[in-house]
Amino acid sequence: MTACLFLVCSLALANLAPSTQSKDPSTLDQISTAAQAARDQNQDDDAIRLFRKGLKIKPDWDEGLWYLGTMLYEREQFAESRDLLRRFVAQNGTSGPGWAILGLSEYHTREYRRSLEHLQKSRDYGLGDRKELANSVYYVVAVLLTRFEQYDDAMTLLFQMKSEGYQEELLLEPLGLASVRLPFLPSEIPADRRKMVRMAGAGSLAVAGGRREEAEKIFHDIIDAYPKEPGVHFLLGALLLNVRPEDGIKEMERELQISPSHVAARLRLAQEYARQQNFDAALPLAKEALHLDPQDFSCHMVLGEVLVGKADLTGGIQELETARDRAPELARIRWDLVRAYNQAGRESDANREKKAIEKLSAPNPE
């Protein structure tokens, strides 16, 4: 029985590695050379077998962890590539590509929180001139941000990808999902709304490209086809607020009838009323938005702006300070504070914020 098994194993090995069977290397140096040669000659099965062999001799062998991890990733053996890359980055903590392949592997094993964290790390450490890898990383980061309901961050990244020449067709679904605020991956889009999502993506791309009329038409088409779906009136409303505010207000109100917990719709509406100096109309909307999402800095910012507009400087400053503490790099909040402090006669506080703004707008030496 044992002999039979041995024969089976030998045969399998023989089939896998005809070219290296007769002169199997035994030291790590020999294995490394042979594995690289196999790799260069596209004899991946041989290379994989040799890298595995090398890792048995030296489990923390960087070269083996990296090449075996990436080769298994290419073969869609994601759990194994993930485990190898985890060992690799444990020793090479600043390797952007290492974190990238790890994060992409985790994306495929559906460990989304870890994947996002590790892909963000890969961006922090940089991917050098690996353009294709960078594109994959950016795409997956964007779709994961949406899945974790960080829609605005996802859209910022997707628009950045668009401006860098990323293929628009590939951005349609991620952008559509973020713009109608559905926390799904493109593969998770319900079949009956894939068209809606793609239309929303196309409309958002038109907005980003300055093609307002085209965008307006697309958004009207979405509403005609999906009038009761949450998010679609918001899209049109946000566009119209910039050109025909009264129509924009109507769409936002319609959105709030369909999805009363839509925080962004409340905020946009509150901001529009504040712009029109109608602070009485803005205040309940801003308060409700904050009640719905007390962690969101923008809710504190808008409520602060409205309260200051209503001459409630104490309450307004308090909200604006909360917003500033949560989003310290946002100049708009600090400008709000400068004005509010000045109105309240708090000159030194206003000066402090001005200095912070100057610091924010100073060119980054890096």
Place this chain on the structure above:
Amino acid sequence: MVWVLPFLLALPLSATSQTAPASPSFADVSHRADAARVQERFPEAIQLYKQGIKLRPTWSEGWWWLGSIYYEQDRFPEAQAAFERFVATSPKAEPAYAFLGLCEYETGKYDAARRHFSQWALKGSPGTSELIDVALFHWALLLTQEGKFAQALYLLDKAAQHHGPNPLLVEAIGLAWLQLRNLPEDYPIEQREIVWLAGTASVSASADNYKKAQEYAARLVSHYGDRPNVHYFRGMLYFFDKQEEEAQAEFRRELEISPKNASAMIQLALAQASLREKLDEAENNASNALSIDSENPLGHYALGTVLLLQGKYEPSVGELQRAAKLAPGSARVHFQLANAYRRLDRMSDFEREKALFENLKDKQEVFATVEEKLMDVSDQREQPK
């Protein structure tokens, strides 16, 4: 909520046995290992801890730190092996059971993970708040996978109340409410929306935001109203919001879609009992549920309650006693049983049940049914040690 353990390496090592090093070389190695760890030179620390363990295989502290570093690096197979050795070499290894469970979850050894989480809970769930959060969350995922949905919801709802909305929590709660025996990593992708909608509604209800909960439940019904458990779920939201009429309508709708849904029958009976109406029908509903799921403590509680309202005290006591046996830690079962005894003038029994209720009543405010959750605890107690 923090679902990973960034502070793991700062955990105090209170539970380890301190085996005194015997040889200078061991002392030197262990000292250098600790120094490397403290200075976050982890690859070097790993090598040194391995070296120390080779010199002294019973060095439990070495196993602990090795496991901890591996865990921090998401190297779960290696962490699992180290924690196993730690448990074997340390007389006080309680928190390590949670880490073992977490490693086993990550390596797909789900039965072992369940066992270790259970062992850990029986030892009083020791550890930092981060460890407790992560371990209970993963245990809840496994309870859902096992089909113990109410117990999973009990744990997840406590997390939702404590930490607020969180996409991972939303997904986990959605799976449990819809009674999908899956993990977040392996449920069918076409179920993503239904899980998200149910999870968001439930998390909103946990935060007492029933307006938002019903908004999402309405979206759920509009897209998936023909699926099992969807109307049951919406009915529960109404029930928690004390809208019994609406709740009844949803439970009835659920029973049209899934006529064998015992949970919907029980909840319908409870809603009817709550309104003191259609008690004969309520009795039938509870009885039918028990004919499908005879060991359901909530079913016996519902039937006992309905019988009590009908003035059938003796049979009511029988049902409530059965419920108390199945769910000994349920405050409301003891409360109702006390009521039934009082009606029968069994005053010493009444006093005993009342005292039990008083001891347990702080556990009443939970989103999931306490009975089933505590039934799980009684299951654990019966496990051999």
